[in-house]
Each structure stands twice: as C-alpha cells, then as structure tokens.
Amino acid sequence: MKKMPIIFTFDVDGETLWLNRDPENIDRPVTLSLGQYGPRRGLPRILKLLKKYDVPATFFVPGQTAEDFPDVVPSIMAGGHEIGHHSYSHKWPDRYTNREDEVEDYARGTQVVEALTGKKLTGYRSPAWEFSKFTLGILKDMGIEYSANMMGTDCLEYLEAFGEKTDIVEIPCSWHTDDAAFWLYSVRIPGKAMQPLESVEKCWKDEFDVLYEEFMEEVEETGDSDIVYCLTCHPQIIGRPARARVLENLIKHIKQYPNAEFMTAADAVAEFKAKKK
Numbered sequence: 212m213k214k215m216p217i218i219f220t221f222d223v224d225g226e227t228l229w230l231n232r233d234p235e236n237i238d239r240p241v242t243l244s245l246g247q248y249g250p251r252r253g254l255p256r257i258l259k260l261l262k263k264y265d266v267p268a269t270f271f272v273p274g275q276t277a278e279d280f281p282d283v284v285p286s287i288m289a290g291g292h293e294i295g296h297h298s299y300s301h302k303w304p305d306r307y308t309n310r311e312d313e314v315e316d317y318a319r320g321t322q323v324v325e326a327l328t329g330k331k332l333t334g335y336r337s338p339a340w341e342f343s344k345f346t347l348g349i350l351k352d353m354g355i356e357y358s359a360n361m362m363g364t365d366c367l368e369y370l371e372a373f374g375e376k377t378d379i380v381e382i383p384c385s386w387h388t389d390d391a392a393f394w395l396y397s398v399r400i401p402g403k404a405m406q407p408l409e410s411v412e413k414c415w416k417d418e419f420d421v422l423y424e425e426f427m428e429e430v431e432e433t434g435d436s437d438i439v440y441c442l443t444c445h446p447q448i449i450g451r452p453a454r455a456r457v458l459e460n461l462i463k464h465i466k467q468y469p470n471a472e473f474m475t476a477a478d479a480v481a482e483f484k485a486k487k488k
C-alpha cells in the first residue's frame with residue numbers, strides 16, 4: 212500500500228528570526244522575547260503534542276539558537292526527531308555578497324549542532340527561504356542530501372537551480388503551509404494582520420485533502436506518486452497555546468487517512484532515492 216509522506220518541519224529560530232529581520236532588534240527586548248518564546252514554551256509544547264500522537268518530525272535549528280538555548284537540541288533528540296541544518300546565524304542567504312562569509316556561517320552551524328547530535332546533518336532549510344548565488348555550490352561541498360526550500364511543485368524531485376541539475380533531493384514547500392505567512396507579527400511588520408485560527412486550520416486541512424486525493428489517483432493510474440505534504444512551522448509561532456491546538460486538529464485529521472504516513476524529511480528522502488534507483 213503506497214503512502215503519501217507527511218513531513219512536519221519546524222524552524223527553531225529563536226531570537227535569530229528577529230535579529231536578522233532588523234539588526235536594531237538587538238536593543239529591543241520585547242521583540243527578542245517573541246523569539247525566546249519558541250525555545251522556552253513553544254518547543255516543549257510541540258514536542259509533547261508530537262509524542263502524544265506518535266508523530267516523527269524534522270527540526271531545523273540555527274547554531275546560534277542551539278548555543279543560546281542549550282536544551283533545544285537534546286530535547287528534540289530525546290523525542291526521536293530529526294535535526295537539520297539552518298545555518299548558524301540565520302542571516303538571509305540572498306544578503307551574502309561573498310562566498311566565504313556564507314561558507315563560514317554554515318560551517319559554524321554544522322560544528323555547533325553536530326557536536327550536540329553526534330550525527331551528520333543531511334538536510335538544509337534556508338533561513339528566510341532564498342538561495343544566494345553561492346548556496347547551491349556550498350550545499351554540494353557540504354554533502355547535503357536534501358533541501359526543503361523550493362516552491363515549484365507538490366512532488367519530491369531532484370533539485371535544479373541556476374540551470375543546474377543536482378543529486379540533492381528537494382522537498383517542496385509553500386507559503387500557505389507555513390505558519391509565518393498567517394501569524395508572524397510584530398508592530399514593525401507593516402500591513403500584517405493575524406489570521407483567524409479556523410481559517411488557517413481549514414487551509415492546511417484542505418491542502419492535505421486535495422493532495423491526498425491526487426496522490427491516490429496517481430497511484431491508481433500509474434502505480435506510484437511523488438506527491439508529499441510538507442508543513443513548515445516555527446515553535447515561537449505555532450507553539451502558542453491556541454495555535455498548537457490547530458496543529459493538533461490537523462494531526463487528528465490526517466491520522467484518519469490510511470495512506471498518509473508521518474515521517475521525517477530524511478526518511479521521506481531515503482524512500483524517494485531508493486525508489487528512483
């Protein structure tokens with residue numbers, strides 16, 4: 212029985228989300244405390260929820276968050292989840308003007324996080340979801356096996372960027388299955404309003420329903436499908452009490468469908484690669 216991979220990803224950005232949005236936030240303790248909510252309250256709440264429903268997930272952790280909040284990596288590992296690369300500083304890649312700075316930041320991220328996990332980081336999520344002109348080459352040099360960034364399809368595929376084909380597997384993402392698009396808020400993000408809980412829950416459930424239907428049709432017609440469902444969340448956003456309930460309702464909804472399987476990004480990628488051999 213073919214199963215559609217359900218990949219829940221969490222970017223544990225902590226304060227780095229705000230520090231990179233505006234360097235002057237370093238002097239704004241209230242803004243920084245929004246970031247602190249993730250490691251302090253949001254992450255434990257989410258880990259408890261994932262444990263309750265036996266859902267494996269993937270957490271992308273910047274090196275700086277791992278250093279600032281020493282419980283983050285061990286608590287994720289204790290839950291049996293995967294940890295992926297999310298740079299050291301969370302600097303937005305398209306702001307790099309030279310390759311060395313980006314290489315150095317990623318190497319530092321690798322060093323800090325791998326020292327805690329004892330495992331090689333195989334997946335990469337770009338901070339702020341963009342590549343610099345150097346990023347792809349750097350990922351190849353680092354031996355990264357998968358990227359979870361591009362928005363051009365609903366299917367697992369091999370990553371192509373800058374006209375170049377690679378053997379890095381790409382996990383498709385989208386802004387409408389990202390909590391930040393609906394709820395990232397601060398007084399200095401003009402034009403943004405928080406969305407009602409019900410609207411976001413409906414959007415995420417509907418997205419699953421359609422993809423599941425298409426997955427089942429493709430399997431019936433061709434015997435296989437590369438369609439996946441990937442959700443991107445941030446403990447400081449989704450980890451707030453009422454929003455965590457949205458996540459719980461989504462898990463309960465998906466669990467009703469026998470041909471959907473929660474898995475880590477790395478496991479979905481391994482399955483895809485085995486199939487394409």
Ligand SMILES: [Zn+2]
Pocket residue numbers: 222223224297301337338339
């Ligand atoms: Zn991030």
